[in-house]
Amino acid sequence: MDFISNIVSGFSVALNPLNLGLALVGCLIGTLVGVLPGIGPVTTIALLLPVTFYLDPTSGLIMLAGIYYGAAYGGSTAAILLNIPGENSAVMTCIDGHQMAKQNRAGPALAIAAIGSLFAGSVATFFIALFAPPLANVGLAFGAPEYFSLLLLGLMSVVILARGSIPKALAMAVVGLLLGTVGMGTGTERFTFDSVELMDGIGFVPVAIGIFGLSEIIANLIAPAENRVVVSSKIGSLWPTRDDWRRSWPAILRGTGIGSALGILPGGGVSISTFAAYAVEKKVAKDSSRFGKGAIEGVAGPESANNAAAQTSFIPMLTLGIPGGAVMAVMIGGLMIHGIQPGPRVMIERPDLFWGLIASMWVGNLMLLVINLPLIGIWIQLLKVPYRYLYLAILTFACLGVYTLNNSVFEVGMAAFFGAVGYACLRLGCELPPLMLGLVLGPLMEENLRRAMRISGGDPRIFIDRPISLALLVVTVALFVVLLLPRVRKTKDRLALDDA
Amino acid sequence: MTVNTLDQGALGQSSDAGRAKTFHWRTLASNDVICGIAFIALALFGLWESHDYPMGTALAMGPGYLPRLLCLVLLALGVIIIIADLRSDPSAQPSESVLAEYKVPLTWSSLVPVVAVSLSVFTFGQLIERSGFVLAMLATVLIGGFASRESRPLSVILTAVILTLFNWVVFVVALGVPLRPW
Numbered sequence: 001m002d003f004i005s006n007i008v009s010g011f012s013v014a015l016n017p018l019n020l021g022l023a024l025v026g027c028l029i030g031t032l033v034g035v036l037p038g039i040g041p042v043t044t045i046a047l048l049l050p051v052t053f054y055l056d057p058t059s060g061l062i063m064l065a066g067i068y069y070g071a072a073y074g075g076s077t078a079a080i081l082l083n084i085p086g087e088n089s090a091v092m093t094c095i096d097g098h099q100m101a102k103q104n105r106a107g108p109a110l111a112i113a114a115i116g117s118l119f120a121g122s123v124a125t126f127f128i129a130l131f132a133p134p135l136a137n138v139g140l141a142f143g144a145p146e147y148f149s150l151l152l153l154g155l156m157s158v159v160i161l162a163r164g165s166i167p168k169a170l171a172m173a174v175v176g177l178l179l180g181t182v183g184m185g186t187g188t189e190r191f192t193f194d195s196v197e198l199m200d201g202i203g204f205v206p207v208a209i210g211i212f213g214l215s216e217i218i219a220n221l222i223a224p225a226e227n228r229v230v231v232s233s234k235i236g237s238l239w240p241t242r243d244d245w246r247r248s249w250p251a252i253l254r255g256t257g258i259g260s261a262l263g264i265l266p267g268g269g270v271s272i273s274t275f276a277a278y279a280v281e282k283k284v285a286k287d288s289s290r291f292g293k294g295a296i297e298g299v300a301g302p303e304s305a306n307n308a309a310a311q312t313s314f315i316p317m318l319t320l321g322i323p324g325g326a327v328m329a330v331m332i333g334g335l336m337i338h339g340i341q342p343g344p345r346v347m348i349e350r351p352d353l354f355w356g357l358i359a360s361m362w363v364g365n366l367m368l369l370v371i372n373l374p375l376i377g378i379w380i381q382l383l384k385v386p387y388r389y390l391y392l393a394i395l396t397f398a399c400l401g402v403y404t405l406n407n408s409v410f411e412v413g414m415a416a417f418f419g420a421v422g423y424a425c426l427r428l429g430c431e432l433p434p435l436m437l438g439l440v441l442g443p444l445m446e447e448n449l450r451r452a453m454r455i456s457g458g459d460p461r462i463f464i465d466r467p468i469s470l471a472l473l474v475v476t477v478a479l480f481v482v483l484l485l486p487r488v489r490k491t492k493d494r495l496a497l498d499d500a
Numbered sequence: 501m502t503v504n505t506l507d508q509g510a511l512g513q514s515s516d517a518g519r520a521k522t523f524h525w526r527t528l529a530s531n532d533v534i535c536g537i538a539f540i541a542l543a544l545f546g547l548w549e550s551h552d553y554p555m556g557t558a559l560a561m562g563p564g565y566l567p568r569l570l571c572l573v574l575l576a577l578g579v580i581i582i583i584a585d586l587r588s589d590p591s592a593q594p595s596e597s598v599l600a601e602y603k604v605p606l607t608w609s610s611l612v613p614v615v616a617v618s619l620s621v622f623t624f625g626q627l628i629e630r631s632g633f634v635l636a637m638l639a640t641v642l643i644g645g646f647a648s649r650e651s652r653p654l655s656v657i658l659t660a661v662i663l664t665l666f667n668w669v670v671f672v673v674a675l676g677v678p679l680r681p682w
Contacts, residue, residue, distance in 0.1 A: 167584065168532070171539045171577040174570050178546060181567045188563045191549060214617055221613040221647050388648045389659055395617065395644045396637060396663050399624040404677045412625030416618045423614055428531045428538075446566050458559030 007129055010355030014363050019062050019356065022055070023364045024371070026063040030070020031372055034090075035078045035379045039394065041071040042326045043216050046208040047397050049334045050405040057338035058353045062360040064334060068327055069310045069361065072270070073117060073368050076303055077379060080109045089270045089306040092278040096291060096298030103294050108240035110376065112248050112296055113303040114369045120256040120304035121365035124311035127260050128318075128358055132347070136319040138468075139344025144451035145462050147343070149472035151445045154322035156476045158329070159434045160483050169431040176438020177445070179207070185443050197410040204333040204440055206402050206411040210418025211425070211432050212326070213398050217391045218423040244296050251281050251300035258301075259308030264316060270309040277305035311361055317342060318354060323440075326433035333440045341444070532585035539578035546571035616647035632682035633672070637664040 013019060033044045045064050052060025075090035080097035093113065100109040142150065159169045182191040183201030192198040240248070255277040262273040281301040282291045291298050316322040321343035323329040332342050340346060340353070347354045402408075402415045425432055456462035464470045546567060556562025620643040627636035638660045645656035671677045 165532070165581075167577055167581050168535055171535070171574060171581065174574045174577065175539070175542065178542075178567060178570050178574070181570070186563050188553070190553065190563055190567060191546075214621065218613045218617050218647070221617075221649075222610045386650070388650045389655070391648065392641050392644050392656070392659050393663055393666075395620060396640055396667055399621055399628075399636075399640055400667060400671055400677075402621075403625065403628055404671065404679075409625040409629060412628075413622055416621035416625070419621060420614055420618045428535045430535055449566070450561050453558055453561065458557060460558070 010359030013356030014359035022063040026066020027070040030067035031074035034071035034074020050401040092302040099294035116252040116304040117307035120308035124308040125362040136344045148448040149469040173434035173438040176435040177442040180442025206415040210415040211422030214419025215422030248300040251297040255301040255304030259305035263309030263312035273305040273309040274302040277301040536578045536582035543571040543575035613647040620644035
C-alpha cells in the first residue's frame with residue numbers, strides 16, 4: 001500500500017544521523033525559545049533561515065519544524081513551573097498546570113503534558129499522512145487561475161485572522177505585495193532607484209529578521225522590565241498517579257481531536273484549539289469546580305490540542321502552499337530560498353522532503369518526551385539569564401545570519417531599516433504577518449495573474465468560471481463575512497492569537 | 501514622534517476644560533490616522549515613481565499594471581482607515597487592546613533602543629567587510645548595549661568579547677562560514 005511505503009521512506013530520511021541530529025537541535029532550541037518569554041518561534045525560525053541555506057532543504061525544514069513544536073513544549077514547561085506562558089499556546093496550561101506545581105505536583109503535570117503531546121503528535125502525524133496525499137491530488141488539478149485564487153485565500157486568511165483592525169492588516173498586505181514588485185522580476189526594472197542590489201528584489205530574509213526579530217528586541221527593551229518571579233518548586237517525582245492517568249487519557253483524546261481539526265484552519269489554529277480544549281474539558285468534567293485549582297485534565301487537554309494543532313498546521317502549507325500564519329509564511333520563504341515552491345507539486349517532485357518531514361515530526365515528538373523531561377532543570381536555570389545579555393546575543397545572531405546568507409552588506413542595512421519599520425508598525429497597531437506574506441506571495445500571485453489573463457484573453461471572469469478557483473474565492477469571501485460578524489469579531493479580538 | 505506622546509496618555513491629567521482642545525489633538529494624532537497618512541504617502545510615492553512604467557492591457561500586463569493598481573488600493577485603504585478613525589468614538593476602548601503590551605508611553609528616551617538597535621546592525625554591515633569580523637562584532641555589541649536601560653558598561657564589554665569568541669567558534673569554525681577576522 002502506498003501509504004505504508006511512503007511512511008517507511010519517510011522514516012528512512014528522518015532517521016539518518018544528520019536529520020536526527022538536526023531534529024534534536026531544533027527541538028532543543030525550540031524548547032529553549034519556548035521557555036524564554038521575549039523570543040518566539042517566528043523570530044527564531046527567521047533567524048535560523050540563513051543557517052538552513054547550508055543544509056539540504058529537507059534537513060533545514062526538519063530543524064525549523066523542530067523549533068516550532070519544540071517551542072510549544074517549552075512554553076508549557078514555563079507555564080507549569082513559573083506561571084509564565086512562554087508561548088500564547090501555553091496560556092491555558094498556566095491555569096491548572098501552575099496550581100499543580102504549587103501543590104508539589106509539577107512532575108506529573110509536566111509528564112502528562114509531554115505524554116499527551118506525544119500522543120497527539122502521533123495521531124496528527126498519522127492524520128497528515130492519511131489526508132495530505134488526496135488533498136495534494138486536488139491541488140494538482142490547479143492551473144494558473146486556481147493558484148492565484150489559492151494564494152489570495154492564503155494571503156487573505158492571514159489578514160482576516162490578524163489581531164486588530166482589518167483595513168490596516170489589509171493595507172499591510174498590500175504594502176508587502178508592493179515590496180514584492182521591486183526588482184527586475186518581470187523583465188523591466190521596477191522601483192530599483194538605480195541600485196544594483198535592488199534589481200534582485202527585496203530579500204525576504206532580511207525583512208523577516210528585521211520585522212520579527214529586531215523589532216521584537218526593540219519592543220522588549222522599551223517596555224518596562226518584567227519582574228521575574230522564580231518559583232523554586234521542586235519537581236518531585238515525575239510519575240503521574242493512577243488517578244491522574246484515569247482522568248487524563250480521555251482529555252488527551254479529546255484534545256487531540258480538537259487540535260487536529262482546528263490546526264488546519266489558516267491563521268492561528270494552535271491557540272484557538274487550546275482554548276477550545278480547555279472549555280470542553282471544563283464542560284465535560286463531572287466536577288468542574290476543580291478547574292483552576294489543579295485539575296490535570298486542564299493540562300492534558302490543552303497540551304494535546306496544541307501539539308496536534310501545531311502538527312496539522314503544516315498540512316495547508318505542505319499540500320497546497322498556503323501558509324497558516326507567520327511561522328508557515330517564514331517556512332515557505334525558507335523553502336523558496338532553496339528553489340522549492342511549496343504547493344501540490346512538492347509531494348510529487350520531492351517526496352523525500354514531504355515524507356521525511358512528517359516522519360521527522362513524529363521522531364521529534366518522541367525526542368521531546370524522552371530528552372526534554374530530564375533537561376528541565378537546565379531550562380529553568382536558563383530562565384535566569386537577564387534579558388540585557390540575551391538580546392545582545394540575539395542581535396549578533398541576526399547580523400551574522402543576514403550577512404552570511406548572501407554576503408551582502410546591503411541586506412544587513414535593509415534588516416536594520418526593517419527593524420525600525422517593524423517596531424513602528426507594532427506601535428501603530430499594524431500587523432506584520434500580512435506584510436511578510438505579501439512580500440513572499442506577491443511575485444507568485446503576479447505571475448499567476450498574468451498567466452491566467454493570457455489564458456483567458458484578458459477576461460477576469462476566468463476566476464469564477466473555473467470551479468476550483470470559484471470555490472476558493474467563495475471561501476475567501478466567506479471568511480471575510482464570518483469574521484466580520486460582531487460576535488465573532490469580539491471573540492477573535494479577545495483571544496490572543498499567536499504568531500503562528 | 502512628539503505628537504505620539506500626546507496620544508499615549510501623557511495628557512491623562514488634562515482637565516475637562518482642556519479636553520475640548522486635546523480632543524482635536526488626539527483625533528489627529530491617533531495611531532490609525534498616522535497609519536493612514538503613512539499608507540497614503542507610500543501609495544502616492546509609488547504612483548509618482550512608477551508614472552512612466554508602461555501599463556499595457558489586462559491581456560498583456562505591463563510592468564506598471566500591478567504596482568499602480570496596488571498603490572491605488574493602498575491609497576483607498578489609507579483614506580478608509582483615516583475616515584474610520586475620525587468617525588469613531590475616541591474614548592472607546594480600541595480593539596487593539598490585545599496589543600496593549602506595546603502601549604508604553606512614547607518619549608524621546610524610548611527612541612534610544614530603536615536607534616541603538618538599528619545603528620548596531622547597520623554598523624555591523626559597514627564594518628564586516630572593511631574591518632573584519634572581530635571589530636564588527638565588538639562594535640555591534642557595544643552599540644547595541646546602549647539600547648538597554650539596564651546595561652552596565654563593564655558587562656557589555658565582557659559580553660562583547662564573549663559573543664565575539666562564541667560566534668567565531670559557531671559560525672566560522674563549526675559552520676565553516678568564510679569570514680575574515682580582521
